[in-house]
Each structure stands twice: as structure tokens, then as C-alpha cells.
Amino acid sequence: MRIVGLTGGIASGKSTVSNLFKANDIPVVDADVIARNVLKKGSGGWKRVVAAFGEEILLPNREVDRPKLGQMVFSSDSKRQLLNKLMAPYISTGIFWEILKQWAKGAKVIVVDIPLLFEAKMDKWTKPIVVVWVSQETQLNRLMERDGLSEEDARNRVMAQMSLDLKRSKADIVIDNNGCLDELHQQFDKVLSEIRRPLTWTEFWRSRQGAFSVIGLVTSGIFVCKTLN
Ligand SMILES: CC(C)(COP(=O)(O)OP(=O)(O)OC[C@H]1O[C@@H](n2cnc3c(N)ncnc32)[C@H](O)[C@@H]1O)[C@@H](O)C(=O)NCCC(=O)NCCS
Numbered sequence: 001m002r003i004v005g006l007t008g009g010i011a012s013g014k015s016t017v018s019n020l021f022k023a024n025d026i027p028v029v030d031a032d033v034i035a036r037n038v039l040k041k042g043s044g045g046w047k048r049v050v051a052a053f054g055e056e057i058l059l060p061n062r063e064v065d066r067p068k069l070g071q072m073v074f075s076s077d078s079k080r081q082l083l084n085k086l087m088a089p090y091i092s093t094g095i096f097w098e099i100l101k102q103w104a105k106g107a108k109v110i111v112v113d114i115p116l117l118f119e120a121k122m123d124k125w126t127k128p129i130v131v132v133w134v135s136q137e138t139q140l141n142r143l144m145e146r147d148g149l150s151e152e153d154a155r156n157r158v159m160a161q162m163s164l165d166l167k168r169s170k171a172d173i174v175i176d177n178n179g180c181l182d183e184l185h186q187q188f189d190k191v192l193s194e195i196r197r198p199l200t201w202t203e204f205w206r207s208r209q210g211a212f213s214v215i216g217l218v219t220s221g222i223f224v225c226k227t228l229n
């Protein structure tokens with residue numbers, strides 16, 4: 001199985017690109033969705049986060065007040081690191097199970113959309129790595145517009161992540177998303193044909209079909225040996 005890593009910065013356009021993959025029948029595992037489930041009321045992650053940050057981060061219905069927690073962690077490195085430490089094991093386990101589900105379904109190529117792919121050192125599990133890049137000016141403008149944030153809050157969020165220029169230098173494939181959506185679509189078509197190229201042998205052995213081939217070969221080998229003896 002080919003596990004394509006999709007990453008970028010906050011509001012650089014990862015979800016826009018992952019929607020294009022989904023529209024082309026490529027399954028996408030979304031770390032933000034998994035992270036949201038980890039913070040659902042009553043879950044293990046919720047209990048640890050509430051124990052560490054206090055009940056003041058809860059809404060009257062006892063769900064986490066996400067904008068409030070976001071305000072806290074994006075303006076304090078130590079609080080953000082604490083939140084990351086508490087949630088990381090749940091998020092990585094969630095990603096692992098979602099990949100396993102796709103493997104069991106026989107998917108040959110999947111995309112994992114992980115905003116913090118490099119920061120969380122998960123890049124070693126994915127190949128190729130696609131980085132959705134924008135200039136910092138475009139990033140701030142799109143973030144302020146989408147989330148209705150002040151410039152200061154938007155900057156705090158951008159600064160909480162590894163710089164997009166550094167991420168770009170670590171990428172196998174770069175999508176430059178500074179332009180309009182039509183330009184994005186044109187680049188996406190090239191990326192799609194790149195990631196749909198035939199699997200390498202290593203990727204094939206990692207797929208469900210490859211694993212079954214190994215089992216088939218070993219079983220027939222044992223059968224042949226027994227017959228010859
Ligand atoms: C702080 C929280 C509650 C704010 O929620 P909110 O709904 O406002 O934002 P949302 O979850 O949609 O995240 C939006 C974007 O923020 C960025 N971001 C989220 N968490 C972090 C973080 N810990 N460090 C840096 N950037 C982050 C990502 O680019 C993400 O795509 C939430 O982001 C969270 O639980 N973060 C910790 C979990 C995590 O690390 N998520 C990233 C998945 S790898």
C-alpha cells in the first residue's frame with residue numbers, strides 16, 4: 001500500500017486538496033477529524049485534557065470549548081506542548097486504526113492528511129510527501145477570512161507550526177496554492193497521476209493483496225515440500 005502524506009500549514013489548503021483526492025476516489029485519513037474525536041465528551045483524551053486544563057475549558061454541555069482552548073494553547077508554547085503531549089498517543093493510535101481499516105478494504109493508495117506530519121515526526125511512515133505551500137501573507141489572509149480571527153491570533157497560529165518554507169524543503173511534491181482554484185486544480189491533476197503510478201514492490205508487499213500473495217506462496221511452498229518428501 002502507498003501511504004501518501006499530505007501536509008502544509010494552517011489554512012494553506014490541505015482540506016481543499018484532500019477533498020480533490022476524495023472526489024477522485026482516493027481514501028483520505030484526516031488527522032484533524034481524529035483529533036476532534038479524541039476531545040469528544042467522556043473519551044479518554046477528554047478526561048486527560050480536562051484534568052490538566054481544568055473545567056473552565058468546558059461548555060455548559062461539558063463538551064470542550066474549542067475556540068477557548070485554541071485561544072489558550074496558541075498563545076502559550078508550554079500549554080500547547082502540554083496539549084500535544086496529552087493528545088498525541090490517542091491521535092497516532094487513531095491514525096493507525098484508520099490506515100489499518102483502509103488496508104483491510106484492499107486500498108492500494110491512501111492519503112493521510114496530517115497538519116503536524118513533520119512536527120510529530122510521522123513523516124517517516126509516508127511516501128511521497130505532498131506539501132501544500134502558500135506565502136505567509138496569503139496564509140494569514142485566508143486564515144483571518146475563514147476563521148474570522150484578528151491578525152494577532154492568526155499570527156500566533158501560524159507561528160505555532162514549523163515554517164512552511166522548511167516544510168516545502170522536506171517535500172517530495174510541492175503544491176503552490178498561492179494562485180486561484182483553477183491553478184490549484186491544474187497542479188492537482190499532475191499530483192494525481194504521480195501518486196497513481198504503479199506500486200513499487202515494497203508498496204505491493206505492504207498491501208492486502210501483497211500480504212495474501214505471501215501467504216499463498218508460503219502455503220504452496222509447504223504443500224510442495226510435503227508432497228516431495
Ligand atoms: C486547540 C484545538 C482545540 C483548537 O480547535 P479548532 O477547532 O479551533 O481548530 P482545528 O482543530 O480545526 O485545527 C485547525 C488547524 O490548527 C492547527 N493546529 C491544531 N492543533 C495544533 C497544534 N497543537 N500545534 C500547531 N498547530 C495546530 C492545524 O493546522 C489544524 O489543521 C484543536 O486544534 C486541537 O485539539 N489541537 C490539538 C490536537 C492536534 O495536534 N491537532 C492536529 C492534528 S495532527
Ligand SMILES: Nc1ncnc2c1ncn2[C@@H]1O[C@H](COP(=O)(O)OP(=O)(O)OP(=O)(O)O)[C@@H](O)[C@H]1O
Nearest residue numbers: 009010011012013014015016142146179180181184
Ligand atoms: N486556491 C485558493 N484560492 C482561494 N481560496 C482558497 C484556495 N485554496 C484554499 N482556499 C481557501 O482558504 C481557506 C483555507 O483552506 P483549507 O481549509 O483547505 O486549509 P487547511 O490547510 O485545510 O486549513 P487547516 O489547517 O486550518 O485545517 C479556506 O477558506 C479555503 O476555501
